[in-house]
Structure formats: C-alpha cells, structure tokens
Amino acid sequence: MEILTGKASKIVDNYCINELKIPSLVLMERAALAVGECVTEICRQNKYNKVKIICGVGNNGADGLALARILCDDETKINKSDICVCIIGNMEKASEEFNIQYDILQNIGMDIIKIKDKEQFKEVIADGELVVDAIFGIGLSRDVNGLFADIINEINESKTKVIAIDCPSGLNSDNGRVMGVAIKAYKTVTFGRLKAGLVLCDGKNYTGEVVVRQVGFNELAYENLRKNYKEEVFNAFTKKDLKIIPERNPVSNKGTYGRIKVIAGSKNMCGAAILSAIAAYRCGAGIVEVLTHINNLPIVKGKIIEAVVNDYAEPFELDSSSIVVAGPGLSVDDMANNLIKKVLTSNCNAVIDADGLNVISKNRELLKMLHNKVIITPHIKEMSRLTDISCQDIRENIVKVAKDFSEKYGCITVIKDATTVIADYNGNVTVNLSGNSGMSTGGSGDVLSGIIGGMLSQILGIYEAACMGVYLHGLAGDYAKESKSDYGMIASDINDAITQILKYRNGEV
Structure with a gap:
C-alpha cells in the first residue's frame, strides 16, 4: 500500500490534468460525488438536516461548491434550503475552477454567504448539524491566522461533526504538523491515496475516521511519481503482506529457524x-x-x-x-x-x-x-x-x-x-x-x-x-x-x- 505526501498528491493531480489531459473539473466532480456519499450517509444515520459547507477560494473550496450542487440535485436526501454555503477569503484570488463552480451555483439560484467576520460566522453556524470543511485541503503552505484561524476555532468549539475534504484545514498534509490551528474532523475523505500528514505527528488527533476514495487519477500518474519523485512515496504494510513471511518447511528442525x-x-x-x-x-x-x-x-x-x-x-x-x-x-x-x-x-x-x-x-x-x-x-x-x-x-x-x-x-x-x-x-x-x-x-x-x-x-x-x-x-x-x-x-x-x-x-x- 502506498502513502503519499501532500506534495506528491499535487504532482499526481497536475500530471493527470497537464500530461494526460483529464479535465480538472472531471476530477473535481468525482471528488464531490465521493464526499456527497459520505455526507448523505451521516445525515441519514443521525437524522441531520442542516449542512454547512465552508469553502476557501482555492480548489478545495471548489470541491465544496461542487458538493453543494450535487447535494441539491437530490432533494430526497437533503433539502436545498437546508444547505448553507459559506465562502472565506478574497474572491479576487480565487482559482479558475472555483470561479466556474461559483457561477454554476449562482445560476441554479443557490444562496451563498460571504463571511466577513467571526461574529457573522457564529450566527451562520449556530444551527448547523454537520459542517463540511473545504477551506484549504492539502494546499496549505503557511500557518493559519486572522479570520481563517477564527473560523476554524469557531467550528471546533461548536462541537458539530465535521467532514474534511482531502485533509483537515490547518493540518500539514506532508508531515501532520498543525499549522497554528486545525479543524478537528469527525471524518476525512481523502482522494487517490492516503496522505502522510493524516497519520504522522498530530494527524490522528484531527482526522477522525479516514476514508480513501478513487476519483480518476490514472495509474500513469503514479508511475511517474514512483520514477521521478520516489522520496515523496512511502510504503505501508497490510494483511496481504503477511505472505512475505516464508511458509514453514514440512521437512525442518529447530535449526532451520x-x-x-x-x-x-x-x-x-x-x-x-x-x-x-x-x-x-x-x-x-x-x-x-x-x-x-x-x-x-x-x-x-x-x-x-x-x-x-x-x-x-x-x-x-x-x-x-x-x-x-x-x-x-x-x-x-x-x-x-x-x-x-x-x-x-x-x-x-x-x-x-x-x-x-x-x-x-x-x-x-x-x-x-x-x-x-x-x-x-x-x-x-x-x-x-x-x-x-x-x-x-x-x-x-x-x-x-x-x-x-x-x-x-x-x-x-x-x-x-x-x-x-x-x-x-x-x-x-x-x-x-x-x-x-x-x-x-x-x-x-x-x-x-x-x-x-x-x-x-x-x-x-x-x-x-x-x-x-x-x-x-x-x-x-x-x-x-x-x-x-x-x-x-x-x-x-x-x-x-x-x-x-x-x-x-x-x-x-
């Protein structure tokens, strides 16, 4: 079994998009569908109705926006009026994929709240039964501060169950270090391969249950990773690897072993x-x-x-x-x-x-x-x-x-x-x-x-x-x-x- 650093995961993603010409929106759609399955399952099990999706303005936030649309598509599971989308960050710095997903939500009449301060967010999250963390994912490169830190602290203090998309925001996906403050998730849905930061250092304290979902990363991208970025790929044993232990020889004695x-x-x-x-x-x-x-x-x-x-x-x-x-x-x-x-x-x-x-x-x-x-x-x-x-x-x-x-x-x-x-x-x-x-x-x-x-x-x-x-x-x-x-x-x-x-x-x- 392979474990990747966050850096390796980005390399795989970029290879699929730039070399194999798999549209980023295709990968994003499959990621949102995978998270959507987990959201609807948790809501069904716990009889939750109100879902708050908290989005940054990068591609993790775009995943969150796509998720909101997918949840709206089937109102037999969650009512559109019970889905609240919040955006944190400077829209002028939004990724191309984020802007596309944002326009789609506007076109279908989805209400979107742009968070300006902590007090506003407190009011928004007050009646939430499930929170989806789509703020940073694996893309974080510096410590969390300012309004982002306030928002993460408010989510943690609310004691509401959180599903993190790919990686809890604030957790370093390479090594598991908390970058100032991090989301404490109930469940983390990560894509393609397990991320090293989810299990190293403080990772286990923040991820909750971790599920790995396949979203269409091609094997050629992983072959490129193993060939050119070996230092970003780690191994992990599973029960299948027990076969490495040699069989006992029927014709043996104590000296054999x-x-x-x-x-x-x-x-x-x-x-x-x-x-x-x-x-x-x-x-x-x-x-x-x-x-x-x-x-x-x-x-x-x-x-x-x-x-x-x-x-x-x-x-x-x-x-x-x-x-x-x-x-x-x-x-x-x-x-x-x-x-x-x-x-x-x-x-x-x-x-x-x-x-x-x-x-x-x-x-x-x-x-x-x-x-x-x-x-x-x-x-x-x-x-x-x-x-x-x-x-x-x-x-x-x-x-x-x-x-x-x-x-x-x-x-x-x-x-x-x-x-x-x-x-x-x-x-x-x-x-x-x-x-x-x-x-x-x-x-x-x-x-x-x-x-x-x-x-x-x-x-x-x-x-x-x-x-x-x-x-x-x-x-x-x-x-x-x-x-x-x-x-x-x-x-x-x-x-x-x-x-x-x-x-x-x-x-x-």
Missing part, C-alpha cells in the same frame, strides 16, 4: 528479557538463548522453560551469522557498554533497543560502528539522545530524521511513535498503520524487539524484517485490544496475541 541471542536484563531487570525472548519464540524462532545478569537466571528459567539461559558476564560467541536482540533492560554501565560493542563488532544481524541505544548515545564512538545489518528501534526521546535533535522536531519531521540517520550510518532506523516510521539506507520509507494507544505500556518495546528478531530468524531481508516486525507488533496490539481494551492491555497481552495474528498469514482467520 535460527538461533536468537537476547542480551537483556541487568540486575533485577529480568522482565524485559522475558518479554523479548517470548516474542521471538512466538514469531517462530527455532532456539532462543537469553543472556542476562546472573541474579536473573532463576526467574528467566522459570518463566521461559524452552529457552537456553546464561549469564551475560560469561564468554559467549558471536559471528556474522548470529541474530541478536540487545538492550532491553540492560542498563548503561560498563558491562552494557562492552556487550553492545561486542555485538556491533561481530557484524551479526542485530536489533538494538532501549538501553542498548542509551549506551550508544553516551559513547558516540559506537555510532560509527553501526552497519547495514543493524536495526535500531528508538522511541522519540531515545532518538533525540542519539541525534541531539529536539523531540518536537523529530515528531514533526520523523520521516526525514529516520532517512537521514539511516543514510548517515548505514543501518535500519525504526522510530517508534503513535505512527512508527521505518527507513533504510537506500531512501526507502515504510509508515506503519497498525497498533493503538493501548500499546503505550511498559514492555511493549521489548516485545517489538523480540518480534523483529523473530522475523530475522525467518530469513527475511533486514529491512523487510523490521517493517514486518513493526506491523505484526501493531496487529497483535489491535487483536489484544478486542479482549483487553486499550485501557487494560499489558505487554504480555501483545505476546499472547502474536500466535493469533500469524494465522492471518495462512488465511486461517
């Missing part, structure tokens, strides 16, 4: 090691060896009777064929520093998480030892320590930060957030769409590191293992939420759900 070393758990911090090791096993690893502090051995052995459990202070071998998960609950002492250094110098496949990353941020010489068989899995604060970039700047530019780090150090970077981003050293980016707020709980990251290790044991490529691991982690969290709720979920629930969601791979669910 890899031996994973989990180096985790300083003194009395054995929980992280247990969670990570169980996750690796649940994902199909053949043998899991836990290397932990000597004090933890009895507890770990009691909790995971299948695992080999040893003291990490004792000598152990690593080579280029090894698979290692290192860092959960490890602390940042000299022992931890030596263990992480050993992992990095062995040239093995490694997932570095939690304290493993904190060790690296304290000893920057270790940064230079990262390589193309290493996956790092920092959350925002850990990434800030590694890069000296503020947490806010990372959230607002998460794709760029992940790409830049991977290209600089030649590793796979997984930045964990409400929407996790994975980048490799070749400029590829995957945005994860699975998961929920219930996964914001201690130990969830330890489970993720074990899942990624488990994916490496399935002979996936390192980037694919990272992407699939993150997706499976979120999918398991979604499954756990169904029975535990997003309030009551704990990390062990995610581990327990792994076996269920892997059934999707074989079509068993």
Whole structure:
C-alpha cells in the first residue's frame, strides 16, 4: 500500500490534468460525488438536516461548491434550503475552477454567504448539524491566522461533526504538523491515496475516521511519481503482506529457524528479557538463548522453560551469522557498554533497543560502528539522545530524521511513535498503520524487539524484517485490544496475541 505526501498528491493531480489531459473539473466532480456519499450517509444515520459547507477560494473550496450542487440535485436526501454555503477569503484570488463552480451555483439560484467576520460566522453556524470543511485541503503552505484561524476555532468549539475534504484545514498534509490551528474532523475523505500528514505527528488527533476514495487519477500518474519523485512515496504494510513471511518447511528442525541471542536484563531487570525472548519464540524462532545478569537466571528459567539461559558476564560467541536482540533492560554501565560493542563488532544481524541505544548515545564512538545489518528501534526521546535533535522536531519531521540517520550510518532506523516510521539506507520509507494507544505500556518495546528478531530468524531481508516486525507488533496490539481494551492491555497481552495474528498469514482467520 502506498502513502503519499501532500506534495506528491499535487504532482499526481497536475500530471493527470497537464500530461494526460483529464479535465480538472472531471476530477473535481468525482471528488464531490465521493464526499456527497459520505455526507448523505451521516445525515441519514443521525437524522441531520442542516449542512454547512465552508469553502476557501482555492480548489478545495471548489470541491465544496461542487458538493453543494450535487447535494441539491437530490432533494430526497437533503433539502436545498437546508444547505448553507459559506465562502472565506478574497474572491479576487480565487482559482479558475472555483470561479466556474461559483457561477454554476449562482445560476441554479443557490444562496451563498460571504463571511466577513467571526461574529457573522457564529450566527451562520449556530444551527448547523454537520459542517463540511473545504477551506484549504492539502494546499496549505503557511500557518493559519486572522479570520481563517477564527473560523476554524469557531467550528471546533461548536462541537458539530465535521467532514474534511482531502485533509483537515490547518493540518500539514506532508508531515501532520498543525499549522497554528486545525479543524478537528469527525471524518476525512481523502482522494487517490492516503496522505502522510493524516497519520504522522498530530494527524490522528484531527482526522477522525479516514476514508480513501478513487476519483480518476490514472495509474500513469503514479508511475511517474514512483520514477521521478520516489522520496515523496512511502510504503505501508497490510494483511496481504503477511505472505512475505516464508511458509514453514514440512521437512525442518529447530535449526532451520535460527538461533536468537537476547542480551537483556541487568540486575533485577529480568522482565524485559522475558518479554523479548517470548516474542521471538512466538514469531517462530527455532532456539532462543537469553543472556542476562546472573541474579536473573532463576526467574528467566522459570518463566521461559524452552529457552537456553546464561549469564551475560560469561564468554559467549558471536559471528556474522548470529541474530541478536540487545538492550532491553540492560542498563548503561560498563558491562552494557562492552556487550553492545561486542555485538556491533561481530557484524551479526542485530536489533538494538532501549538501553542498548542509551549506551550508544553516551559513547558516540559506537555510532560509527553501526552497519547495514543493524536495526535500531528508538522511541522519540531515545532518538533525540542519539541525534541531539529536539523531540518536537523529530515528531514533526520523523520521516526525514529516520532517512537521514539511516543514510548517515548505514543501518535500519525504526522510530517508534503513535505512527512508527521505518527507513533504510537506500531512501526507502515504510509508515506503519497498525497498533493503538493501548500499546503505550511498559514492555511493549521489548516485545517489538523480540518480534523483529523473530522475523530475522525467518530469513527475511533486514529491512523487510523490521517493517514486518513493526506491523505484526501493531496487529497483535489491535487483536489484544478486542479482549483487553486499550485501557487494560499489558505487554504480555501483545505476546499472547502474536500466535493469533500469524494465522492471518495462512488465511486461517
């Protein structure tokens, strides 16, 4: 599945219009029809009558004007007198398409209100039951201020349900940053492909339910995008991608599915090691060896009777064929520093998480030892320590930060957030769409590191293992939420759900 930046969406739109000669009004009509279906459905379900369509003077506003006409065409659904069209902005700067749609509305006798101030708008919106946001869409390039900001604030304060056309006005469609103020939508109808800004940074707080509708963008436009603007196109996994995980070989043994070393758990911090090791096993690893502090051995052995459990202070071998998960609950002492250094110098496949990353941020010489068989899995604060970039700047530019780090150090970077981003050293980016707020709980990251290790044991490529691991982690969290709720979920629930969601791979669910 593809996710596009707002910039990419404009490129697709322009290619269809300028190169393929698809009239912009044709695309606009289909967009308005798609939004119209959602409007009439919400009105039917909630028995709403009065619809307020708030339009800017660009092409998003033109979509709103076209929508008003379409809703008027079928008065069995919404009465013409119950549709109110409001225009905000300087009509002298209106787009060509806006002027065409405006003239059509005037010709059919549609009342149009031009908003001059906040008080006028308050009166207009007072009896509204549903608002359609057609102010900016994906076209916003600067922070919202003045009357536009006042209008958006009034809409939000009214608590009226809002349908946003393409993107809630005020939300950056590239990165999800709020440009001063933004519409809080009940539903967002976006066109062609999902927009990155709808899921990154603050996007999820403003979009409500997101539906993607096709409006006639030709595949040739997307081919042009992939060929010439690759950096604007991101990948996202769906359940169909579970087929990437290789089938189990009927003629196999435990050695077929890899031996994973989990180096985790300083003194009395054995929980992280247990969670990570169980996750690796649940994902199909053949043998899991836990290397932990000597004090933890009895507890770990009691909790995971299948695992080999040893003291990490004792000598152990690593080579280029090894698979290692290192860092959960490890602390940042000299022992931890030596263990992480050993992992990095062995040239093995490694997932570095939690304290493993904190060790690296304290000893920057270790940064230079990262390589193309290493996956790092920092959350925002850990990434800030590694890069000296503020947490806010990372959230607002998460794709760029992940790409830049991977290209600089030649590793796979997984930045964990409400929407996790994975980048490799070749400029590829995957945005994860699975998961929920219930996964914001201690130990969830330890489970993720074990899942990624488990994916490496399935002979996936390192980037694919990272992407699939993150997706499976979120999918398991979604499954756990169904029975535990997003309030009551704990990390062990995610581990327990792994076996269920892997059934999707074989079509068993």
